[in-house]
Amino acid sequence: MKAEILCVGTELLLGDTVNTNAAYIARGLARAGVAVYHQSVVGDNPRRLREELERALKGSDLVITTGGLGPTYDDLTKETVAELFGKKLVLNEECLQKIRSFFERIGREMTKNNEKQAMMPEGAIVLDNPNGTAPGLIVEGKGKAVILLPGPPREMAAMFESRVMPYLSNQSDKTLVSRNIHVFGMGESKVESILREKMEKAENPTIAPYAKDGEMLLRVTASAKSAEEARALTQPVVKELCEILGDAVYGVDVADLQHALVEELLKKGRKVATAESCTGGLVGKRITEVAGASGVFDCGVCSYANAIKEKLLGVRHETLEQFGAVSPQTAAEMAKGVRRISGADIGVSTTGIAGPQGGTPEKPVGLVYIGIDSDVMTTVVETRLSRGYPEEREMIRYLASSRALHLALQAARMF
Amino acid sequence: MKAEILCVGTELLLGDTVNTNAAYIARGLARAGVAVYHQSVVGDNPRRLREELERALKGSDLVITTGGLGPTYDDLTKETVAELFGKKLVLNEECLQKIRSFFERIGREMTKNNEKQAMMPEGAIVLDNPNGTAPGLIVEGKGKAVILLPGPPREMAAMFESRVMPYLSNQSDKTLVSRNIHVFGMGESKVESILREKMEKAENPTIAPYAKDGEMLLRVTASAKSAEEARALTQPVVKELCEILGDAVYGVDVADLQHALVEELLKKGRKVATAESCTGGLVGKRITEVAGASGVFDCGVCSYANAIKEKLLGVRHETLEQFGAVSPQTAAEMAKGVRRISGADIGVSTTGIAGPQGGTPEKPVGLVYIGIDSDVMTTVVETRLSRGYPEEREMIRYLASSRALHLALQAARMF
Numbered sequence: 001m002k003a004e005i006l007c008v009g010t011e012l013l014l015g016d017t018v019n020t021n022a023a024y025i026a027r028g029l030a031r032a033g034v035a036v037y038h039q040s041v042v043g044d045n046p047r048r049l050r051e052e053l054e055r056a057l058k059g060s061d062l063v064i065t066t067g068g069l070g071p072t073y074d075d076l077t078k079e080t081v082a083e084l085f086g087k088k089l090v091l092n093e094e095c096l097q098k099i100r101s102f103f104e105r106i107g108r109e110m111t112k113n114n115e116k117q118a119m120m121p122e123g124a125i126v127l128d129n130p131n132g133t134a135p136g137l138i139v140e141g142k143g144k145a146v147i148l149l150p151g152p153p154r155e156m157a158a159m160f161e162s163r164v165m166p167y168l169s170n171q172s173d174k175t176l177v178s179r180n181i182h183v184f185g186m187g188e189s190k191v192e193s194i195l196r197e198k199m200e201k202a203e204n205p206t207i208a209p210y211a212k213d214g215e216m217l218l219r220v221t222a223s224a225k226s227a228e229e230a231r232a233l234t235q236p237v238v239k240e241l242c243e244i245l246g247d248a249v250y251g252v253d254v255a256d257l258q259h260a261l262v263e264e265l266l267k268k269g270r271k272v273a274t275a276e277s278c279t280g281g282l283v284g285k286r287i288t289e290v291a292g293a294s295g296v297f298d299c300g301v302c303s304y305a306n307a308i309k310e311k312l313l314g315v316r317h318e319t320l321e322q323f324g325a326v327s328p329q330t331a332a333e334m335a336k337g338v339r340r341i342s343g344a345d346i347g348v349s350t351t352g353i354a355g356p357q358g359g360t361p362e363k364p365v366g367l368v369y370i371g372i373d374s375d376v377m378t379t380v381v382e383t384r385l386s387r388g389y390p391e392e393r394e395m396i397r398y399l400a401s402s403r404a405l406h407l408a409l410q411a412a413r414m415f
Numbered sequence: 416m417k418a419e420i421l422c423v424g425t426e427l428l429l430g431d432t433v434n435t436n437a438a439y440i441a442r443g444l445a446r447a448g449v450a451v452y453h454q455s456v457v458g459d460n461p462r463r464l465r466e467e468l469e470r471a472l473k474g475s476d477l478v479i480t481t482g483g484l485g486p487t488y489d490d491l492t493k494e495t496v497a498e499l500f501g502k503k504l505v506l507n508e509e510c511l512q513k514i515r516s517f518f519e520r521i522g523r524e525m526t527k528n529n530e531k532q533a534m535m536p537e538g539a540i541v542l543d544n545p546n547g548t549a550p551g552l553i554v555e556g557k558g559k560a561v562i563l564l565p566g567p568p569r570e571m572a573a574m575f576e577s578r579v580m581p582y583l584s585n586q587s588d589k590t591l592v593s594r595n596i597h598v599f600g601m602g603e604s605k606v607e608s609i610l611r612e613k614m615e616k617a618e619n620p621t622i623a624p625y626a627k628d629g630e631m632l633l634r635v636t637a638s639a640k641s642a643e644e645a646r647a648l649t650q651p652v653v654k655e656l657c658e659i660l661g662d663a664v665y666g667v668d669v670a671d672l673q674h675a676l677v678e679e680l681l682k683k684g685r686k687v688a689t690a691e692s693c694t695g696g697l698v699g700k701r702i703t704e705v706a707g708a709s710g711v712f713d714c715g716v717c718s719y720a721n722a723i724k725e726k727l728l729g730v731r732h733e734t735l736e737q738f739g740a741v742s743p744q745t746a747a748e749m750a751k752g753v754r755r756i757s758g759a760d761i762g763v764s765t766t767g768i769a770g771p772q773g774g775t776p777e778k779p780v781g782l783v784y785i786g787i788d789s790d791v792m793t794t795v796v797e798t799r800l801s802r803g804y805p806e807e808r809e810m811i812r813y814l815a816s817s818r819a820l821h822l823a824l825q826a827a828r829m830f
Contacts, residue, residue: 015451040456274696281703284699288694294719297719298723299720301714304713307713
């Protein structure tokens with residue numbers, strides 16, 4: 001099956017909103033085995049929308065749109081698609097009822113123009129929207145289909161997972177199952193050089209590498225008549241890849257480093273505490289992104305100044321004098337200190353130079369020390385995270401926080 | 416002038432990379448007064464790229480592309496554009512020299528295929544790339560122009576600002592100047608209802624509202640023969656809007672809340688300290704995003720557990736027992752506590768329920784208390800940030816952190 005993605009919205013065209021929907025849908029279609037050759041964005045302009053839809057339907061079996069399903073006069077995606085397929089719009093009572101109860105639930109008044117959202121092309125499949133007022137829909141005709149999804153990413157994503165993915169898998173007699181192998185601390189080119197031959201030869205399952213923000217994801221995707229069968233096909237490949245990559249694999253089918261860490265700590269009944277300098281709270285922020293983090297995280301200290309490193313964390317004045325704040329010695333004492341004051345099982349610290357100012361030849365921008373302190377693992381790791389680009393402060397901080405989370409995960413696994 | 420944006424890259428088509436470039440360029444074009452009617456994405460496929468370019472050049476004067484300028488065999492944007500304009504590719508010695516010195520600077524070996532990046536269509540304007548190896552270029556012909564920019568966002572953005580914006584303003588006898596009025600704590604519909612008539616009547620300068628993540632931006636854009644003249648035209652309008660919106664305006668032409676806060680504290684020679692519960696370090700993380708934050712921020716405590724609130728911040732056991740961790744009393748004692756231990760001039764605290772679990776009828780998900788303590792302003796603000804959506808944990812945390820930054824800014828202004 002060939003598909004196009006067509007996002008509608010003047011806010012996208014003007015760049016006031018970044019188009020995360022297109023990427024989300026593209027990833028979903030890839031999982032479903034649907035090929036995407038083209039993405040486009042048009043404004044809230046019915047003529048251009050119609051031209052673009054006609055062009056897209058010429059070359060593709062399926063067009064997925066986002067946006068233009070709202071209650072206002074310039075939301076016209078549904079009307080344009082109905083016209084294109086020669087279908088009348090009729091009031092859908094069930095939709096209307098759901099929109100009404102949504103407004104009751106959030107305690108706001110439903111206005112007359114919200115009723116427009118319950119008008120549906122004849123024969124359309126309606127897709128509930130538990131997260132908003134605009135239902136989605138699927139319109140089929142002439143051997144083609146258009147799936148219309150709402151613009152707000154939260155609403156779109158929930159609808160895509162609950163309704164569009166099952167619809168797509170019903171269109172095919174194959175079911176795809178993807179497994180995600182998360183790799184940290186091994187560069188993309190290293191992973192590729194180890195696995196290139198295997199990746200090129202792989203057919204079912206396929207193996208695809210994705211690099212992002214200092215991490216690497218290997219996606220193993222199998223196709224079979226049932227999900228069980230497809231999953232069974234992935235099993236030996238996932239096992240083999242994990243063996244080849246060894247410690248560099250931090251998880252299979254986990255969400256990210258912070259989820260892997262929180263899950264591991266919950267499993268082991270252990271707690272972590274953070275002492276941050278250059279990351280300024282980012283490590284704690286990422287840990288507490290995970291719902292339920294309060295079971296494993298009591299305390300973080302952001303000791304940006306030396307005085308606070310001494311006073312709150314008990315870093316020795318002599319250590320700071322002799323080695324400086326950015327040093328393995330300070331990182332070690334910070335990790336030890338936050339563990340002591342919090343009573344956590346693992347203390348993790350960061351101290352480094354995020355830039356753009358503050359670097360010296362001996363301690364350049366990007367130099368970060370990560371400390372770990374626990375009963376079974378005490379270490380400091382030196383990392384150099386600068387690539388020499390301007391405006392890399394946030395990247396350095398993010399990569400440092402990832403490294404800290406990864407080390408904490410390794411420490412948690414040793415219990 | 417009419418323009419299209421065409422982004423090239425299989426990683427965009429498959430959704431492995433979110434297309435932030437299109438939004439960035441679209442915003443820049445809007446600033447330059449260039450209308451954008453269409454954005455599209457194609458993979459690294461020369462035939463489709465050529466079709467898309469031909470289609471785009473039919474309706475537009477200018478096409479800006481990103482991606483496909485790299486050294487590998489599937490990077491073909493430059494070759495395709497040269498062919499389309501009937502221009503030969505010739506080696507540009509100056510480019511070659513610059514690519515060589517880039518590799519020397521980052522200490523990596525230059526491979527043979529990097530030389531391909533120095534091949535340029537005859538007569539093209541070459542755009543230096545201080546952040547990478549692929550130069551950009553502008554190819555003109557047949558009364559149209561194509562601007563080719565590299566794919567990596569950092570490289571693209573730097574080149575866009577330093578070379579593309581001046582090129583665009585040379586194409587026109589008008590200069591545009593935009594001023595940004597940042598509004599916090601007043602909803603989009605409230606702002607629109609106050610200003611609708613003014614916005615509709617405004618011609619030069621225009622007034623456009625943008626809502627994002629709980630904030631509101633009003634952009635005032637004037638067009639004139641010179642930047643000075645355009646800026647002068649914005650002046651009375653900016654002043655009037657600031658008067659109408661009063662305290663809701665937190666800054667004009669500032670980057671964001673955290674930059675406004677750090678700048679205000681630097682100006683006043685004051686410091687802030689954070690005591691975070693539900694935001695888990697996000698407030699500190701946002702403050703330390705600002706380069707130079709170390710001048711105004713020494714200390715943050717993330718007291719996720721009650722024991723840490725007592726031990727590190729000195730919140731009284733009775734307060735936690737009687738009112739609970741999520742209470743105005745606890746928020747007040749947290750702010751006071753972190754100010755005391757850090758010696759900062761302003762203490763700011765957050766305590767609330769980010770969800771999805773942990774809500775009760777009395778203290779529902781989304782209830783957050785923000786505390787402020789300083790010599791001139793001590794207060795606790797109650798906010799209710801849930802909209803009843805699933806998966807809103809990060810949104811609640813982000814909005815709470817914005818509210819905390821905004822209150823801290825108000826406190827800083829009172830010194």
